[in-house]
Amino acid sequence: PPEDPDAPAEAPQRTAQTLYDLVEGARSEILIESAYLILNDHQLSAMSDIGKGRLQVAALTNSLATNDLVTNHSGYARWRRAMLEQGIELHELRPDAPACQRWVAASAACEGGEVSLHSKAVVFDRETLFIGSFNVNLRSIYLNGETVLVIKSPELADAVADDIRYAMEPRNSWRVELNGQDELVWRSEGQEVQHEPEVGFWRRAMSRMLSWLPIEKYL
Structure with missing residues (x-):
């Protein structure tokens, strides 16, 4: 059904509530592919079983x-x-990802290392697929009118899950982790860097400065 324009400003949209319900019902694994990925304390608390052996959550988003x-x-x-x-496994897409050749029919579009992630899908237990215009971010949760399909098909869910896991491979993405000194590191194909890879100082500085502002609900 369409979103309710009269819903309270702080209430999640119906598509978001559907996503919450699917998260609550997940038994073992949630795989996320989202161009924009923003989760705050409220969303993270809804996945309190992560890291306790019950639920594995892995996400792929843009670097x-x-x-x-x-x-x-x-x-x-x-x-x-x-x-x-919280225990979420994070992967950030590399601009030189060979996965582009798999995603784009016109291979020339993959030249020059300018691949970008625009798809949005969440797979639950390799049985249920949540797919559509919904980015896993606060704007989709609270503000936008989004359209999604919830498809209960192990065959389709498994195929999408395999594609997400392929995109998470080191040749396609960096895995972001905390090292022994509790510092963020980006790891891929035996390499490790301690800052956002493949971008210049000013772009990193701009992102860092903007991250200090509590504007994520509007992004």
Whole structure:
């Protein structure tokens, strides 16, 4: 059904409530593919079983190098450490990802290392697929009118899950983790860096500065 324009400003949209219900019912695994990924304390508390053996959550989103909007990346960066501490496995797309050849029919579009993630899907237990215009971020949860399909098909869910896991491989994405000194690191194909990879100082500085502002609900 369409979103309710008279819903309270702080109430999640119906599509978001559907997503919450699916998260609550997940038994073992949630795989997220979202161009923009912003979760705050409320969403993270809804996944309190992460890291306790019941629920594994892994997410693929754009890196600063592949994100088309520094502002949106800054909202993700503001909560990135909290997501890692919650136990979420984070992967950020590389601009030179060979996965582009698999996603785009015109292979010339993949030349020059300018791949970017625009798809939005969540797979639950490789049985149920949540797919549509919904980014896993606060704007989709509270503000936007989104359209989604909930498809209960193990065959389709498994195929999408395999594609997400393929995109998470080191050749396609950086895995973001906390090292022994509790510092953020980006790891891929045996390499490790301690700052947002493949971008210049000013783009990193802009993202960091914007991440200090509590504007993520509007991104």
